Amino acid sequence: MFRHVFVSQSLSPLKVAFVTLLVLFGSFGVGLSASATGVANASDADAAETEESSSPIDVMGKIADHDYIESPFGKVYLPRIFWVDGQFYTYSSTKKALASGDFIEKEGVIYRADETPITIDLSITSHLVYVWLGFILALLISLWAASRYRRGIGRTSAPKGALHNIYEILYLFIRDDVIQGYIPKEKAPRYTPLLFSMFMAIAFMNLFGLLPWAATATADLTVTATLAFVTFIVTQASGTKTYWGHIFNFPGVPLLVKFILTPVEILGLFTKPLALCFRLFANMLSGKIMIISILGLIFIFTELFGATVGVGSSVIWVSLTAVLYGLKVFVALLQAYIFTLLSAVFIGGALEEHHHEEHDVEHNDVKVMDPINA
Amino acid sequence: MMMSLFLAGSSLLSFNTGFAIWILISLIVFLGIMYKFALPPIIKGIEEREQSIQSSLDAAEKALREAEKISKDNEEVVREAERTAQSIRKEATKEVEEFRAERMEKAKEEAEKLIEDAKKSIDQEKQKALQELRKEVTDLTIEATTRLLQKNVDSETNRKLIDETINDLSKN
Amino acid sequence: MELGLLAAGIGAGIIAIGAGIGIGMIGKGAVESIARQPEASGDIRGAMILTAAFIEGVALIGAIICILLALGVGG
Numbered sequence: 001m002f003r004h005v006f007v008s009q010s011l012s013p014l015k016v017a018f019v020t021l022l023v024l025f026g027s028f029g030v031g032l033s034a035s036a037t038g039v040a041n042a043s044d045a046d047a048a049e050t051e052e053s054s055s056p057i058d059v060m061g062k063i064a065d066h067d068y069i070e071s072p073f074g075k076v077y078l079p080r081i082f083w084v085d086g087q088f089y090t091y092s093s094t095k096k097a098l099a100s101g102d103f104i105e106k107e108g109v110i111y112r113a114d115e116t117p118i119t120i121d122l123s124i125t126s127h128l129v130y131v132w133l134g135f136i137l138a139l140l141i142s143l144w145a146a147s148r149y150r151r152g153i154g155r156t157s158a159p160k161g162a163l164h165n166i167y168e169i170l171y172l173f174i175r176d177d178v179i180q181g182y183i184p185k186e187k188a189p190r191y192t193p194l195l196f197s198m199f200m201a202i203a204f205m206n207l208f209g210l211l212p213w214a215a216t217a218t219a220d221l222t223v224t225a226t227l228a229f230v231t232f233i234v235t236q237a238s239g240t241k242t243y244w245g246h247i248f249n250f251p252g253v254p255l256l257v258k259f260i261l262t263p264v265e266i267l268g269l270f271t272k273p274l275a276l277c278f279r280l281f282a283n284m285l286s287g288k289i290m291i292i293s294i295l296g297l298i299f300i301f302t303e304l305f306g307a308t309v310g311v312g313s314s315v316i317w318v319s320l321t322a323v324l325y326g327l328k329v330f331v332a333l334l335q336a337y338i339f340t341l342l343s344a345v346f347i348g349g350a351l352e353e354h355h356h357e358e359h360d361v362e363h364n365d366v367k368v369m370d371p372i373n374a
Numbered sequence: 375m376m377m378s379l380f381l382a383g384s385s386l387l388s389f390n391t392g393f394a395i396w397i398l399i400s401l402i403v404f405l406g407i408m409y410k411f412a413l414p415p416i417i418k419g420i421e422e423r424e425q426s427i428q429s430s431l432d433a434a435e436k437a438l439r440e441a442e443k444i445s446k447d448n449e450e451v452v453r454e455a456e457r458t459a460q461s462i463r464k465e466a467t468k469e470v471e472e473f474r475a476e477r478m479e480k481a482k483e484e485a486e487k488l489i490e491d492a493k494k495s496i497d498q499e500k501q502k503a504l505q506e507l508r509k510e511v512t513d514l515t516i517e518a519t520t521r522l523l524q525k526n527v528d529s530e531t532n533r534k535l536i537d538e539t540i541n542d543l544s545k546n
Numbered sequence: 547m548e549l550g551l552l553a554a555g556i557g558a559g560i561i562a563i564g565a566g567i568g569i570g571m572i573g574k575g576a577v578e579s580i581a582r583q584p585e586a587s588g589d590i591r592g593a594m595i596l597t598a599a600f601i602e603g604v605a606l607i608g609a610i611i612c613i614l615l616a617l618g619v620g621g
Binding site: 122128131143150222226229 | 389396405412422426
């Protein structure tokens with residue numbers, strides 16, 4: 001059906017995009033109202049929480065990790081896996097875990113029945129599901145492209161079809177502009193698969209966050225920290241003698257300065273991936289919060305000034321959201337690009353074999369001093 | 375309520391170890407499949423295509439250069455042929471000239487020789503004629519003188535005298 | 547309590563000013579250099595995004611601190 005829509009000439013891509021956006025926003029509204037009613041139900045059950053969440057929409061609930069995934073057809077509860085004192089406990093959902101009697105809930109935290117805190121919570125969460133979805137989509141598209149290349153399309157002839165072309169453009173962009181621009185050319189092929197895979201995975205995770213009911217996996221600090229950790233490990237593993245020399249024994253400075261410089265350099269080792277993870281996290285999070293907040297204004301206005309004003313003002317908020325959505329698509333790809341770019345820059349910096357500056361300075365000094373001596 | 379259960383464990387800025395372990399495992403699996411199955415054909419395919427494009431470009435350039443070289447060679451050959459033709463013509467002309475000059479020389483020599491011979495034979499004839507004439511004149515003179523003097527003169531003495539006279543004459 | 551939220555808000559505003567000035571200067575420099583040397587626009591764009599990303603990183607760390615403040619006080 002979609003193929004038919006895209007092929008037919010009477011519908012321009014712009015129109016299709018508009019209709020798609022309308023459908024998406026429609027389901028977003030449904031999701032929001034569902035969560036609003038969910039909060040209302042919860043407040044019925046627990047009077048104390050009614051005071052806490054007086055806001056009609058739950059912004060934090062939309063961006064936080066959950067033990068269920070929201071779908072257009074309702075919530076799907078995910079299995080819980082706990083590891084307590086060297087013992088595994090698996091349940092199909094949180095409710096089952098509590099119903100089994102092995103676990104109790106105290107002030108929002110789950111403990112084992114004997115009140116031992118959970119050592120490691122290995123539960124499948126909504127963000128994990130979207131991480132997997134991002135990986136799987138990246139894998140599927142890559143495997144599909146690989147099968148095409150294996151068949152010879154793109155290898156002996158030009159790539160065919162929009163998806164194949166986009167894939168190849170992305171690959172060539174990452175390889176030529178991002179990786180080979182910052183990593184020495186003879187070593188670049190070693191890092192191309194890693195960085196391209198990371199780019200694809202992050203891009204798909206970011207783009208999944210654009211679905212109204214979906215969670216943005218990259219708006220979770222754990223996800224971005226793990227990704228940055230991989231970059232960190234790869235960077236340190238590929239560090240050359242020059243790189244380590246610059247950290248622990250900066251060439252060309254007096255000993256006293258080295259005592260100050262080395263801690264700074266060691267600190268810089270960790271701040272770089274930290275900034276990398278915070279950048280992606282904060283960018284994706286802020287986009288999500290902004291969209292939810294702006295759409296939430298409809299409900300806030302409804303509560304404050306009545307349904308007429310709320311619905312009437314929704315024209316402004318929805319059009320603003322449409323603009324923001326366009327921006328978010330751009331930001332989703334841009335952040336994936338920036339993550340890959342900075343990873344390449346860090347790895348390239350670690351791979352640097354020879355530092356030219358000191359030598360140049362030394363040569364200049366010699367040149368300057370010679371005429372004076374002469 | 376369920377949400378709050380989870381939120382307490384993982385608020386906005388907290389790091390969830392179990393989640394990180396899951397991500398790390400999935401990331402390793404993902405990267406493993408990408409490295410093993412997905413990316414090699416893509417990387418190799420694109421590289422192969424780039425190489426084939428590069429090699430065909432190189433081949434085209436090489437062919438162009440070769441064609442240029444061939445045309446230059448052809449030009450050279452044509453010029454060489456022209457030069458050879460020119461030199462052959464020049465040589466032929468020279469030979470012909472030489473031949474003609476030689477023939478002329480020979481002809482001249484022959485003609486001169488002929489003239490010389492003719493002159494020689496004329497001289498001889500002239501000498502001969504002169505001698506004959508002298509003899510005739512001498513004879514005639516003797517006869518005439520004999521007729522004139524008859525007995526008077528000894529024929530021997532007279533002959534001597536007349537010979538001297540004729541010799542004087544011939545000297546003149 | 548309210549003062550903590552106020553601090554978070556003011557902090558976020560100052561971060562926005564600082565990052566805005568920084569990224570604006572980068573953009574200005576980049577656009578000027580591209581206008582002067584259009585053939586080097588690719589390199590300039592790469593350097594611009596890289597530098598902007600570094601500024602953004604600093605700004606985001608500040609923003610995270612503001613969120614922490616707001617959550618620690620209000621949430």
